[in-house]
Amino acid sequence: MLRTTAAAIALTLAAGPALAQDGAQLFNMQCKMCHGGSPMGPALGGVAGGPVAAKAFAxxxxxxxxxxxxxxxxxxxxxxxxxxxxxxxxxxxxxxxxGNRKAIIEYLKTLK
Ligand code: HEC
Structure with missing residues (x-):
């Protein structure tokens, strides 16, 4: 719990490329199980800036x-x-x- 709080504070303070790096870590922990090639969720390459709900997914x-x-x-x-x-x-x-959302969004922008 304490660790999570510390990480959240660190993420809030981080900026620039470091953000995407933190976002990658968060993504691996919270998103990848469904968005890393699993049929549970759509692929997210190019999703940032792209149309909503446009992948091959139900x-x-x-x-x-x-x-x-x-x-x-x-x-x-x-x-x-x-x-x-x-x-x-x-x-x-x-x-x-x-701060975690901001970091994850920066990371999503790196997914092609
Ligand atoms: C338990 C599985 C699961 C997890 C975990 C999950 N998602 Fe999703 N995600 C989905 C599903 C299913 C959809 C499609 C939702 C719908 O059709 O209403 C979706 C849709 C999305 C979309 C929209 C995709 C599109 O093509 O428009 C984004 C962006 C997204 N998720 C990001 C994330 C992020 C970031 C995380 C981690 C914080 C995450 N998801 C965690 C299952 C998951």
Whole structure:
């Protein structure tokens, strides 16, 4: 618990390329099990800046009908509260800490 808090504080203070590195670590722990080639979730290469729900994946109608682009703001809103962003979404895990979301989003931008 203490460790998690310390990591969150460190992430909030970090900036630039270090952020993406921290984001990679968070991604490996919290996202990769579904977004690392598993059928549980869509692949995320090029997702940042790209269209919402456009991969070969059986999306929920909630996300499919959302439309739009994965801007930083949309990614942030989705990761903060997936069901508020896209009611009925199949992705239920969220990232409550602002700094962690920022780091993960920077990392997502490196995925091609
Ligand atoms: C338990 C499996 C699971 C985990 C863990 C998970 N996701 Fe997802 N994710 C999904 C599913 C399923 C969808 C599709 C949701 C839908 O169709 O409503 C999705 C969709 C997404 C999308 C939208 C993709 C698109 O093509 O538009 C992004 C971005 C995303 N996840 C990021 C993340 C990040 C970042 C994490 C880690 C913090 C994460 N996910 C953790 C299952 C997961």
């Amino acid at each position: 999306y929920s109608p909630g996300l499919k009908n959302k439309g739009g682009t994965w801007t930083d703001a949309n990614l942030d809103a989705f990761l903060k509260a997936p069901s508020a962003f896209a009611p009925g979404t199949k992705m239920l895990i969220s990232v409550p800490a602002d």
